[in-house]
Amino acid sequence: MSVLIDQHSKIIVQGFTGSEGTFHAGQMLEYGSDVVGGVTPGKGGSVHLGLPVFNSVEEAVKATGADTSVIFVPPAFAADAIMEAADAGIAVIVAITEGIPVADMIKAKAFLADKQVTLIGPNCPGVISPGKAKVGIMPGFIHQQGSIGVVSRSGTLTYEAVDQLTKLGLGQSTCIGIGGDPVIGTSTLEAVKLLMNDPDTEGIVMIGEIGGSMETDAARWIKEHGTKPVVGFIAGQTAPPGRRMGHAGAIVGGKDDTAAAKMEVMRACGLHVVDSPAAIGATMLEALKAQKAG
Incomplete structure (x- = not known):
């Protein structure tokens, strides 16, 4: 068994089309993780790494059934990305982003308090259940x-x-x-x-x-x-x-x-x-x- 993630986890990448999101999504796919798409506002409807891109996490969840998200969003927008994922019903959120303002994280953590969600990070390498799934770097x-x-x-x-x-x-x-x-x-x-x-x-x-x-x-x-x-x-x-x-x-x-x-x-x-x-x-x-x- 494993905790948090396994071979059944359906993963989306927030900040999918940026350089970090692109590189690490590629690595996750190569490892065998079930990455089902990504989110980049304004690029919805396009295809990246052979996967669909959505304008919002809500759209991505509805289309793919995603339950896990990994965040490669710049620090100024990362707390909003965490809250957006939680609001859309994502169960496990892995925030890789470093340098998120403390005040933003206090707000995001309070937002998550009454939701059925596990946040890992921010400023972390992520989570891996070897042989099953890797969500991170x-x-x-x-x-x-x-x-x-x-x-x-x-x-x-x-x-x-x-x-x-x-x-x-x-x-x-x-x-x-x-x-x-x-x-x-x-x-x-x-x-x-x-x-x-x-x-x-x-x-x-x-x-x-x-x-x-x-x-x-x-x-x-x-x-x-x-x-x-x-x-x-x-x-x-x-x-x-x-x-x-x-x-x-x-x-x-x-x-x-x-x-x-x-x-x-x-x-x-x-x-x-x-x-x-x-x-x-x-x-x-x-x-x-x-x-x-x-």
Whole structure:
């Protein structure tokens, strides 16, 4: 099984005819994802990459039955694109766009609150269920179908972890890049819950960053409710307080959201915490062996 997306997901691309949308839609099609069309206002009725282009998400949903959307819309218009997709009944929205104003995202998140929709991102690599579907920008070739779930705030570290897992013969069920912005749709805890409740996910890799409390919230939930081994890593161990490091959400605001503080909580909650990302794959392999032996 997988979470959020699978081989039955019908995907549309918002910002379809732009350079980013074109390139990554092509990559998604090549991977085997069921991309059924795209949206570019003003270009409805045309054909792009052999697929229909629509003026609005509503038109696209009516014509194709799409239930998933991936957004490659410029930052100034991306929050509106998220709300348009939710309003049209899309169930899973993956916002790749980086640099969406925080005020816009606060408005978009409030709009989504009473709707049956899952937003991944923004400023994220997307979601992939290997062998089934890829919705985003991650390199499909490093992934292998299997039973390890990955949740990460960092795109680059997701790829590093996945590469290690695959080389050790540990395929992945679903990898979720939740994004590194201050306001995102799906938290670490929400993503961990999805994977913990997936019967075909045997272990979880949780990659976090300095800033906020998402990882410690997830760790405390795992301590109380977790049934599978979780390998954890926090990026930014040398980050000085008060300075933003890379992602807009990666900023230490106090003693509780440093990397060291988060890792201490994670260890206390029973997670297999690694000090270096290079140890993620091997640690997961050992954790799975210990689980099966015990």
